[in-house]
Amino acid sequence: MGKLYHISEDPKIKRFEPREQGVFAISGELLHNYLLPRNCPRVTYYCGPQTSAMDRAQFFGYSTATYIVAVESAWLKQIQQAIIYCYEFPTDDFLLFDPCAGYYVAQKTITPLQVKPIYNVMDEMLKRNVELRFMPSLTSLAAAVKYSSLNFSLIRMQYARQV
Template identity: 75%
Template sequence: MKRFYHISDNPRIKIFEPRAPMASQYRMLPDVVFAITGELLHNYLLPRDCPRVTYYIGPQTSAADRQYFFGHSTATYIVAVEAAWLKRIQQAIIYCYEFPPDNFYLLDQCAGYYISEKTVAPLQVKPIYNVMDEMLKRNVELRFMPSIISLASAVKDSSLNFSLIRMLYAR
């Protein structure tokens, strides 16, 4: 059975109400509650508005893209963030809500997004006090860069599986 999660900086959410998606590519959806499975949970283990480029190798990834984007990395996943966010990441406390699997369905296989059009009561919430440590436990390479804009463009045009999150805030 799949487990579904939602990350927030708010430790006191009792009920998740469906709301309009913020990302432009999902604005045609009805109001929903977003969730992610454990496999790609690391994409959200950062402060909410932290822009990030996340990617991993999929079955369609070319050898050239594998070499170019992963090089000698042994990580399964790469998450790139802007160096200006380092202090906020180090100081962040975030909360991982676990949801019951009922009523969720897959929206985006590559990004791992699941949605529910119904109100969701979390099963439990766990604080995460060290987000960098939590990512490293998941075989994630966390990269700090002066800017992630050109990387986002390159990843978007590649054969990798990826998610570009909060890019509105990228410099």
């Protein structure tokens, strides 16, 4: 399973209480999907074994990155100024909820093992073989990725510009 994390803008969480579906965590492999301010809309994707050569060429082009995270250009300043906190969780009580998105869930209260501040979100993301793309709007990309053969997550899209 590897390490599990939760990203927050709150540096003082002592315990995570289960909500409707439990306490959510993200795998270290896909942690980059959450290394942004909470409400920043994003389209994230990567190739899986089912990804077609056509989709690989269309969505990755000449990129050598393993993962792509696209955000709206209007969020640049907020991303540059963001301080977020990475909570590491014990893995014992978590079950895999969504393998494509790297989501795990626990049905009990979780006390984090540690918390690490991240002062430079973009730097942290770029350490992880991620290509960070800035776009005026995510609408068209989100629609195209949704119907592709890629592994993807559309996160906080309710806050995206509607074009």
